[in-house]
Amino acid sequence: MTTTPLRLGTRRSALAMAQARYVAGRLSALGHEVELVEITTKGDVSAAPLDRIGGTGVFVAALREALLDGRVDLAVHSLKDLPTAPADGLVLAAVPEREDPRDVLCARDGLKLSDLPVGARVGTGSPRREAQLRALGLGIEIVGLRGNVDTRLGKVTDGVLDAVVLARAGLSRLGRLDSVTEVLDPMQVLPAPGQGALGIECRTADTTLVEALGALDDSAARAAVTAERTLLAVLEAGCTAPVGAYAEAAEGDSGLELYIRAVVAARDGSVSIRKSATGSLGGAEQIGRDLAHELLADGAGAVVDAAGAASKEE
Template identity: 55%
Template structure:
């Protein structure tokens, strides 16, 4: 068959991520080429909440896939809305990168060592709430732009620090900029952070098809089950782009843990729930039940009154 057309955003990070998927597809036995798709999130400089949340990065890719302009697309899973797109399906979640957030600060500073009033940039409502909860004396500023742009604002002295993902920096070879790694237990991140999602048209997901056969070689079942449980928590909470919610999981051979934190947007209050389950059998089913239990516990504890829920995106 002719080369598969893999749709991707055009940022350096998106191209790096897509390049890994392209190489894996080539290793599985077929040629693959990258097709750059421009999204509203790449063009607009407004905050993500104003333009529709992280889903703005996925919309144009999904449109290109549905229109047959590409054969498959790669997303950062944390940017993919939890609601499925008609006629499309996530066919694979490859091996997951480290899901933690990191601080990139001037002079090698950690979060606790930043001076009072330090200017810290983030475009994430979750990270904003976490920063304010940890350090109410910080000046948290809204931030857009690619990884290099964000790091440059620290280097130029416009900001004292930024919060980014380990995964993005690792894929760009920029982990040297990290001054502190924020532990998942205390600082859960976006659902699916560190994972990629390969989306195809529903008809092409069958391994009996040419596209499905190659995509079938890409999934990491452990990564997929953990990320799916995290995203299920968001879906059950009906959490929109402005909801400051952190979700994380750890999936071992015998036990798995799933935990989530719902923050008040100003960082003044939080509700947290954690559940551990046996996953020696039916791992996906048990994690799905854990997600239902965690979400139900959060709602029973008053999460809907604390954060803007009921607006799934």
């Protein structure tokens, strides 16, 4: 039981608040008093595309500053937004059980992806989603999109767009799964590394808190995201790069195994390199590293570099 409330830092968006309340609820059940502290990030006050304002790491920097200067004791991140490089003085203390990480289509008239007519306008702010959708050769028009979930879904309701592609996990946490018309098969569109998972950070020196937060850690979720994020780091690709990865634990011949699929795709859909690997949960980091090197051997480095150069020119 904590004697003073734990100050939990969170962004102010509806989704971030829902995620923070989930973590607060888990901690409360363990006997800790928690108060939420709202932090405004650069990503929240800019309407520019993420790859032009520093990638999704812009959602993280302000929370990390609040941790390091002592304004909050812990912070909750969408793990897909967390840069792969470690932050001095901070530790990823827990990765709770993961939500379904797949992407979903939210379309007019209940349409599925294969039902969309040629020229249909589909909104997304993700180069990864754009690259994989274009690679399918469906003849749809990809329209850049920013804003919260309601703003994005409203573009479909208002007829501005025929569909939007979002993360199922976010819609689930907001109670908006009724907007989903299709859960996208990872064979077509792989999610972002870490999608659907939360990361709870605190100061490395707060050893008592690190130990307390460990009670929220899910070993299968941590292994999966470790493999995905290691792959991203080895590719030297940022959080907004056209890289998809999905690792999951499944029963194998000798117990639980980790199976990971990954894709690196050109933003215009002209190149799509896919690979997969299997290994033990304990070898998650090495699995991600080895798979990244396989992708690089097939030319993934040039695709990532080209995508980075293009985003700087925009």
